[in-house]
Amino acid sequence: MSDSASSPAIVIIGSGFAGLGMAIQLKKHGFHDFVVLEKSEALGGTWHDNTYPGCACDVPSHMYSFSFELNPGWTRMFAPQPEIRSYMEQTADKYRVRDHVRFGSQVDAIEYDDGTRRWNVTLAGGTVLTPKAVVSGIGALHIPSYPDLPGIENFQGTAFHSAEWDHSYDLRGRRVAVIGTGASAIQFVPQIAEQVDDLVLFQRTPPWIQPKPDRAFPAPVRKAFEKVPGAARALRHGIYWTLEARAVGFTIDPRLSVPMEKLARWHIKRQIRDPELRAKVTPDYTIGCKRVLLSNDYYPALARPNVEVETSGVAEVRANSIVTTDGREYEVDAIIYGTGFKVTDALNDQTITGRNGQKIQELWANGIEAYRGTTYPGFPNFFTLLGPNTGLGHNSVVFMIEVQIQHVLSCLRLLQDGGGDAIEPRPEALRSFNDRMHNRLRRAVWSEGGCQSWYLDEGGVNRTLWPGHTFEFWASTRKAKAADYLITK
Numbered sequence: 001m002s003d004s005a006s007s008p009a010i011v012i013i014g015s016g017f018a019g020l021g022m023a024i025q026l027k028k029h030g031f032h033d034f035v036v037l038e039k040s041e042a043l044g045g046t047w048h049d050n051t052y053p054g055c056a057c058d059v060p061s062h063m064y065s066f067s068f069e070l071n072p073g074w075t076r077m078f079a080p081q082p083e084i085r086s087y088m089e090q091t092a093d094k095y096r097v098r099d100h101v102r103f104g105s106q107v108d109a110i111e112y113d114d115g116t117r118r119w120n121v122t123l124a125g126g127t128v129l130t131p132k133a134v135v136s137g138i139g140a141l142h143i144p145s146y147p148d149l150p151g152i153e154n155f156q157g158t159a160f161h162s163a164e165w166d167h168s169y170d171l172r173g174r175r176v177a178v179i180g181t182g183a184s185a186i187q188f189v190p191q192i193a194e195q196v197d198d199l200v201l202f203q204r205t206p207p208w209i210q211p212k213p214d215r216a217f218p219a220p221v222r223k224a225f226e227k228v229p230g231a232a233r234a235l236r237h238g239i240y241w242t243l244e245a246r247a248v249g250f251t252i253d254p255r256l257s258v259p260m261e262k263l264a265r266w267h268i269k270r271q272i273r274d275p276e277l278r279a280k281v282t283p284d285y286t287i288g289c290k291r292v293l294l295s296n297d298y299y300p301a302l303a304r305p306n307v308e309v310e311t312s313g314v315a316e317v318r319a320n321s322i323v324t325t326d327g328r329e330y331e332v333d334a335i336i337y338g339t340g341f342k343v344t345d346a347l348n349d350q351t352i353t354g355r356n357g358q359k360i361q362e363l364w365a366n367g368i369e370a371y372r373g374t375t376y377p378g379f380p381n382f383f384t385l386l387g388p389n390t391g392l393g394h395n396s397v398v399f400m401i402e403v404q405i406q407h408v409l410s411c412l413r414l415l416q417d418g419g420g421d422a423i424e425p426r427p428e429a430l431r432s433f434n435d436r437m438h439n440r441l442r443r444a445v446w447s448e449g450g451c452q453s454w455y456l457d458e459g460g461v462n463r464t465l466w467p468g469h470t471f472e473f474w475a476s477t478r479k480a481k482a483a484d485y486l487i488t489k
Contacts, residue, residue, distance in 0.1 A: 007130040010034035011121050013107050015097075016045020018137030018385035018401045020088060021066060024095045025405050031412065034131075036097065037105040037123070043092055045139060047085045050184070052165040053191035055081035058183060058212075058294050062232060063239040063396045066091065072225030072232045078214045078294075110134055111353040112380065117421055119382070132421065133381035135408060136350075140386060140464070143342040143349075145454075147179060151317040159335040162188055169334065171195045177322055177332040179314070181207055185338030186293050190301035192336075199307045200330050202314060202322070205451065206280065208264045208287045212294035246394040247469050250288045250445045257445070261287040271299035280309050285451035291393055340454055354379035368463045369434045371425035371484070372477045374404050375411070380422035380488070383408045389437060390473075391455070391464045393446070400466065403474050410480040420487035429484035440467040 010031060012019045015038040023036050042048050057064045061079040065071055069091050075083060092098055106124040113120055113130075121129040144161040146152075160166040162184040172195045178185060179202045186209065193199055217225075225232040249257025264287060272278045281302065283290075302309055312324035323329045342349075352360040355378045363376060370376055373390035374383050385404045386397060411423050441447060441462045446455050455464040466473055 007118075008033050008035040009131055010133045010135065011119070011129055011131040012036045012135045012137055014038065014045055014137035014139065015043045015092075015101055016047065016137060016139055017066075017088070017398050018139055018404075019045070019135075020092055020097060020137075021398075021401055022135050022137055022385060022405050022408065023097045023100055024066075024068075024091070025409060027095060027097075029409055029412075034100055035129070036101040037107055037121070038101055038103050039106040041103045043098075043101070044085045044088050045137075046163075047081055047088060050081060050163050050165075051167070052162045052184060052188045054187035055184075056187060057081075057084060059243070059396045060239045062236045063243065064398055066398065067236075067402060069094070070232045070236065073222050074217060075222070076214060076216050078212065109351040109353075110382075112355055112382075114355055117380070133383070133412070135383045135385065136387075137385045140341065140391065144337070145339050145342045146337055147314075147339055149179075149314050149317050154319055155317050155335060156319045157333045157335065159337070161337045161339070163341070171334070173197050174333040175331055176200075177202060177330060177335045178338055179335065180338035180340065181205070182338055182340045183291060183293055184340070186295045186298040188336075188338065189307075190295075190297040193301040193304055193307050197306060200322075200332070201302065201307065201309050203280070203309055203311050204313070205285075205290070206283045207290055207293045208261070208283050209267060209293045209295050209298060210260070210264050211267050212296050214294075214296070240395070240399075243395040244469055244471070246288075246292075250393055251440065251443075251468050254286050254288070254445050254448070257287050260292070264292075268299065272303055274303065277302060277309060280311055283451075286445050286448075288393060288445040289451040290453045290455075352379070352382070354382070367457060367459065367461055369430065371430045371433055372404075372407060373400075373466075374407050374477075375423075375425045375485075377425055377427045377430055380424045381415075382424075383411070388463050389441075389466055391466065392470065393455075393465055395470050399470050400473060403470075403478050406478040407480055410478070411485065414480060414482055414485060414487060418482075418487045418489075420489045422488045423485050425484055426486050437467055438462075441465070 012022050012034060015036050019036055026034055040048060056078050060077050061074040065087060071087055107121060108124050109122040111120045118130045118132055119134050121131065121134060144163045158166065158169050171192050174196050175198045176196045177200050178189060181203045189201065249260065268278055268282055301307060310324060312326045314322055315325045316323040321329050321331045350360060358378050363378060368388045370384060370387045373387040376382060385401050390400050390404065391397060392400060415423050444467050446462050446465060455462050457463045
């Protein structure tokens, strides 16, 4: 990539794990003419935005981190949000990434100029950057999803999403409704249940939950990870293969997940004595169809006398209450939405225009897809990290991010070696890759497990998850194949 007098050669959008990792690897491989555009005023992406009580990762920390920057100092097996964000900030400082970051830079539109063969990246406020390449690292978990409830605009109490937690609102002594039972809710519900007077949890579909093997790492253990060569790496490898084993039941045969389901059922039986409550929280779909969650304190929180699990749908939201479809009315002071994020919408709502004025939505007329989750025909030098079908239900997405970063770097090397200035996947490569992938996905638990999840688009097609083991993705994706790409000069 040659320098430009008016703009950096490469624009990275987002400073979460994806953007941060891309920036570091660009510097390592000799690409220094780039900028990172971050819409907020701090690094971290989702780990900056989500600050709800109990926020933590549900993948062990030694795996949910960069392979090139191990952290022997994790205080727990599953680190809390402040510690993860601190790790990201320290990593950014170590590799001098902040020198490249422009905070408060919201990207409004990205448009390819066929004449200049550059991208026009338009920021809120009107500034336009004209890089040769764009790497989108915005991920999928950054646009909160709100339920469409009748009368929701009439509520006069306090309401907020878990990803936009209102820390100024004192929950003590309040009557609180929580809507949603996803990964965030099972973390914050136990934290707030002890503070509120009454909590009603509106549950549409119960999740499968397993015990969380969380434990603190004492100082001597952390010291050993730091001083003993290979100790932290060995733990990371052990965690990786343990998590990877779970994919067998998800992608090959659901019967292989029977031990996982037995453990989850035992967890319910052990922590909930009330048979009525136990029935409410026991799923009726195959484990793995929705994300399997980890918690040691969620079920005990539901069993508290001031907590009620409501499984009827919401018929209406009134000024100070919620009415269910069976006529029950709950007076509430606050509503907290634990309803996750707009995953497919986060991709589909972007304003991205490629060659000859083609909108990304036109390319996706039959469904959101990419070549190896990273590149798109008709969109030269445009790359996404954590794009379509690169999410995971069993392991660390940071691993997938690193594989995609290597793919992007190999594309840039193909440009350099070939003397070209634009690279994009061939349409036949995109079609072949996605046809093979979706043939596998149709047989996977996410499509055949009997549930609806955010993994699926409105047509019931999985546009979110990778259908196999992560080492398969690594082996097939880390290096771009010249035959699958069109390079122009």
